Amino acid sequence: MIALSTRSLIETQYADQVRAFERSPWFQRLEQGQASPQEYDAFIFNLCQTHLKSPQILSFLYAVAPPEAAPQIKHNLLEELGLDEAAICHPDLLYVLATAAGFDRERQTRLAEAAQAQIRQLCTDPLLFGTMQELGLSVLLEVTCFEWMLSRLASRIGKALAAHRGLPSESLIWFDHHSEVDIRHAEEGLDSVEQYLAYYEIEAEDLETILDITFRENIFIKRYFADLPALAGATHENR
Amino acid sequence: MRIVDATLFALQIPFVEAFAHSVRSRSSSDAIVVRLRAADGTVGYGEAVARPYVTGETVASCLEFMERTLWPAVKSADYAPWVGQEPIAWLGSLTLPTEDSADADTGVVAWNAARCGFELALVDCLLKSAGVSLGELLPPRRSVIYSGVITASSIEGAVKHAKRFKQFALPHIKVKITGEADRERLAAIRAAVGPEVSLRVDGNGAYSVEGAIATCQALADFQIDSAEQMIPRGNPQELATVQAASTIPQMADESLITLADAEALIAAGACQGFNLRLSKCGGLGPTLAIADLAQSAGIQVQVGCQVGETAILSAAGRHLAAYLPEISFCEGSYGSLLLREDLSRRPIHFGHQGLAKPLKGAGLGVEIQDSLLEKYAQQIITLPSKAA
Known part of the structure; x- marks a missing residue:
């Protein structure tokens, strides 16, 4: 069991990331209906691109997971692929969203290629970390931070897309699903981090540095709003 | 080989986090990319980073000089293609006009960033x-x-940054200092990284001669391997005074812009190291000439970079650093570690321990994405070879 202060440290980082995202001008524009149709579509494209590769990322985490955390990560992976009892394939839900947003076959092909390109980039980028355990921790922290955010904001994002982009509720199941599923995942994710730190005997100082490296920019703004133009007030909302 | 058109992209690429030194803080890159197209359709890319407090160039004046002076010279030239000539001589044949250098009205020491942008684009295109x-x-x-x-x-x-670099096992770290709490800063950084990591400092000209001497004395306890540009650019004899009074090797940066500067610094015994930066020194040809002079004089060279440079300057800097007979330190290739997005299709940034392999692709060895040039351009200037 890691010290409570360590768990608090991680939760504080997650909360800071989510707060900065929620307060960013891009999120505000989306939620308040001020964004253009092109901005909504760019957001939908980026969101789908980000989460289409979740099975691959979870597979990586399963490979590096300590024995205690592996069953939970495996369950999340099967759930993502629709191979659990609920049998809802999450990437399929993202394509339902993309179709409802009017993405034609060509654009959906580009979407799949863009997601795959990000996996390729992950594999070809020179590695700054010296060991797989450090890289694995950084990825685990980012994934669990996404779960933390989705458990708090997925439902609001879904409602914004229904209200301001006119998407029907049946196309927004991905958001409904994540707002529910990720409340559980967010807590389990922190348990997994805790088990990971203990198994690999990662010291508190190294955890602090890896947290700093992983969250030196806002991961949600980076993934969801990379293609959108700079907005006034955005500079200080980076973290 | 004739160059048939040129496009200048004045960029603004946001940084992942702000970067500051004693002169200013910036949160985005303001690089200028030069794209040249040859008669056979080949496209080459060069980069200029204009710094008023270094060469005196601004983005606006750099663009204006490129359009007014460099482009007419480039479009009227017929360049010898590379067919195995002596490399340094061939690079020298790409020399660009230097008119207006040291113009008292503009405050420009040399139009070196502008020249670098065009020279690198020519090298990339012709190769x-x-x-x-x-x-x-x-x-x-x-x-x-x-x-x-x-x-x-x-x-x-600063300690957070130091710990990141320690996590990445970078063996060398340069610390920007400003005259405020320098000793406390270096003590904290040394404590964070341990005794094995090489530390050096960069004052960006923030100190007087007396202040520089006192600061170097105060920092000597922290095993500092070099002190870069502690005093402003000026009489080389002043830097020689700092060097004579300090045990820390002095390195010239803003004081070293032209070959004439290098000769004057060597003659004055002003320093033990030169910081070579392509955009500051005018491109590969002029920088190699300064490096050659430094080697003859027993001056160590560091290959430096411009904060916010993209993959184009980083690639050229990589070639230079891998080629020079001996370098003390190397900076650059931060790529997407600093920029929200870099311009190259494949990442340029270094990996664990700061290591990066030489580049092998044709030209500078990086594939530039035109879509990103357009995405981040604040201004695009198209320069045709024939008047409309």
Whole structure:
């Protein structure tokens, strides 16, 4: 069991990331209906691109997971692929969203290629970390931070897309699903981090540095709003 | 080979986090990319980073000089393609006009950033046309080891950066200092990284001669391997005074812009190291000439970079650093570690321990994404070869 202060440290980082995202001008524009149709579509494209590769990322985490955390990560992976009892394939839900947003076959092909390109980039980028355990921790922290955010904001994002982009509720199941599923995942994710730190005997100082490296920019703004133009007030909302 | 058109992109690429030194803080890159197209359709890219407090160039004046002076010279030239000539002489044949240098009205010391932008674009274009890598002209002697650079933020922020670099096992770190809490800053950084990591400092000309001497004395306890540009650019004799009174080797940066500067610094015995930066020194040809002079005089050279440079300057810097017979330190290739997005299709940034391999692709060895140039351009200037 890691010290409570360590768990608090991680939760504080997650909360800071989510707060900065929620307060960013891009999120505000989306939620308040001020964004253009092109901005909504760019957001939908980026969101789908980000989460289409979740099975691959979870597979990586399963490979590096300590024995205690592996069953939970495996369950999340099967759930993502629709191979659990609920049998809802999450990437399929993202394509339902993309179709409802009017993405034609060509654009959906580009979407799949863009997601795959990000996996390729992950594999070809020179590695700054010296060991797989450090890289694995950084990825685990980012994934669990996404779960933390989705458990708090997925439902609001879904409602914004229904209200301001006119998407029907049946196309927004991905958001409904994540707002529910990720409340559980967010807590389990922190348990997994805790088990990971203990198994690999990662010291508190190294955890602090890896947290700093992983969250030196806002991961949600980076993934969801990379293609959108700079907005006034955005500079200080980076973290 | 004739160059038939040119496009200038004045960019603004946001940084992942702000970077500061004693002169200013910036949160985005303001690089200028030069794209040239040759008669055979080959496209080459160069980069200029204009710094008023270094060469005196601004983005606006740099663009204006490119359009007014460099482009007419380039479009009227017929360049010898690369067919195996002596490399340094061939690079020298690409020399660009230097008119207006040291113009008292503009405050420009030399139009070196502008010249660098065009020279690198010519090198990239002509070598790509021949299917040759710059690495064939400047054969690499080694992989390159890059330094981390700690911005002039709070001491707490500096320690965070130091710990990141320690996590990445970077063996060399440069610290920006400003005259405020320098000793406390270096003590905290040294404590964070341990005794094995090489530390050096960069004052960006923030100190007087007396202040520089006192600061170097105060920092000597922290095993500092060099002190860069502690005093402003000026009489080399002043830097020689700092060097004579300090045990820390002095390195010239803003004081070293032209070959004449290098000669004056050597004559004055002003320093033990030169910081060579392509955009500051006017491109590969002029920088190699300064490096050659430094080597003859027993001056160590560091290959430096411009904060916010993109993959284009980083690639050219990589070739230079891998080629030079001996370098003390190397900076650059931060790529997407600093920029929200870099311009190259494949990442340029270094990996664990600061290591990066020499580049092998044709030209400068990086594939530039035109879509990103357009995405981040604040201004695009198209320069046709014939008047409309």
